[in-house]
Amino acid sequence: MTAVLQRSLSQRSPLALRGEGPMLVLADGRRIVDASGGAAVACIGHGDARVIQAMTHQAARLAYAHTGFFTSEPAEALAEKLVGHRPGGLSRALFVSSGSEAMEAALKLARQYFVERGEPGRVHAIARRQSYHGATLAALGVGGHRARRALYEALLPVHVSHVSPCFAFHHRRADEDDAAYVARLALELDAEFQRVGPHRVMAFCAETVVGATTGCVAAVPGYFAAMRAVCERYGALLILDEVMCGLGRTGVPHAWEADGVAPDIQTIGKGLGGGYQPIGAVLVGERVVHALWRGSAAFSHGQTYQAHPVACAAALAVQTIVEAEGLIARSRDLGERLQTNLRAALSEHPHVADVRGRGLFVGVEFLADRAARCPFAASDGVAERVKNAALDAGVGVYPGSGTIDGVVGDHVLIAPPFNVPESLVDEIADKFAKAVASAFERVSA
Template identity: 45%
Template structure:
């Protein structure tokens, strides 16, 4: 299934060889204008071929997106079938069957715990919609009491790059340039980051209670009746390196939210739709959110689409009130995106891929720990399902000193170095992250294999991950 991987030869300028060497100026505003990126010219399975003829294995599904690989005849046929009917519909005035079918499929996947789903094009759009829905919920209940406008989020979180979603985010580096423009009604509590937050001798239960008390105090500080919602990623994605919450954490957080009548919003843009071994990560927490966002694994990258779920509590308030969500996007519920997402979700369900993620995810974690836990600069290895990290201290988090958990200085560029060596010399894509400890210091890389991965695939990927870390940190 996997063609031979042509590895990059070592170069004095590793970054240039991985990012590209275009000879003519590009009219595209790329993420980096110097140097320009290589072009992907073909993709099959989990293999990417570039403009220079080299091929690598993508062990992160892009950014946890291409969950069933880069090609599917079934998805292609579904998109073409919808294309032949109509490709676009004005969602402000009309509905369509493909959207209804997708909504039914998605709600069934929540075991009908959620009531409605609103479909857009990106995770950031979904977070913006979630914020506005939370605000409108309280206005529907009592428009004469508009004081609920505050949100509580967490340090180290990331919810998107638009101004609202970036305001919700606690990612220091991504916020820095835009401080002063960001919203002032979003407040922060500590991340549920057991590796760095739980003190020696403190039990997990005590640590969870400490975090619950902190959230309760934040409600008191702001005024309990001014808070719309507590917002969190059930498994923090790229910013902290796939950090799952401690056992019992979200039940404790929900208890605080219920105490003050606030909503609970889960951002599952990266961790949801099967990535962590259940279709929705909240199934593992035993907690149903009031509002939930999803995106990356929804259509597997075959079309840009995201979703916002609301539960029956929120839906009932809207139905009993104005009956109108005061929000809209030109391309919401786009028919081609709906067709792609519906077929991807059917494939995931019919091929029992979430169970495969659960089974082989445990194997992935086992192999990563067996082969890398003893490395002097791997501080933590953490994750869930097919969402695993390594850093310089345990998740695949990298540290200069394992005992003190002290990270390398940012100037060392450890995560970037591991990423480049993996890409250039080993022929695998790993996803780097910086600022893991405090938003500035700390490095990690994470992997997120395709849901279709077999045990043999996992063994090969872990072997390449080990080789990459060994070469980069020798």
């Protein structure tokens, strides 16, 4: 029996006891390589004494002070580290406790921006199909994953619509090059602005590199510049969600740096605190800060635990380690090694359709028929089977389904800590390839 409402009521999750670097130790004695860092969270591994010391020190010094009255040393230092150098014009940071909360705050910020500018008619967000922006109602509403939305559809915000994702592997036509594909997607976004009414749209939201819903899908070159141009044409904001792909996961500090387009508002999460504390953040561009400054001079949003001192101290320690140890370059280099190994081990497998990603943010997609690009039935539960086979082989990978249209399609995500030893990267690829073979034996059995 368990008194915890676990993710599954029918299957009891194994008990995780300890984390040691890239490994998780279970109560039954198994040692699992945390090859996806949970959900791309554990960027420096588990049990780092420096982070624990920073948290302990902060908890003893000041565990909590309400942000309606006070700011704190770690919040100030973390904000300075993240936006003190104004990356892409982002100049302020708001700290919350999760990626979903960061998206909620980002949407409210976009709304307030337009109200303060005297454009209260701007209420609509355009996002993309097969995206994920969080589990709370507004964040889920902006997300475009059909299966994840379905149960709550009646509760989701109505001022949201979705356009196609930039997913060349499935959706670029055979007669299109990247430029033609981007031009088609830009026309589609433009048409959606026209349909909604350009002066009703407040923002276009996208994950810079799509994570959980499609498995590490980066946009083709020129895509974000073209989407930014459409937003500029109609005066809307660009919100980039880097909750999963940000802060070095893709081998650059911000994933948008590889696309050459900075957002007006950016969300981050997971790798910010590396799992040591629940923390997410909204990074705010000067244009938005300036409008608030000239208007009410306050962001009308607050939560009890925002900018929690212990969470900020943990994130500051994690980010200091990432910087001091050159872990972002390591994520880039080891990511290439991981992809090369996975391709070598899996390219002949009839159901492995694609190995892709940037840095240590790698997706492997599965299809029933590679040539015909035909997925397995959702009821086959292929991603979950691969996850279970990998777990049996001692490797934790993160499964996703609905890859193609939000219902069918399967992938897994491999996203180990940036400081994973090289030998373990090779072991992950090796064990994962064996697990894939065994998973498909079970599917066809």
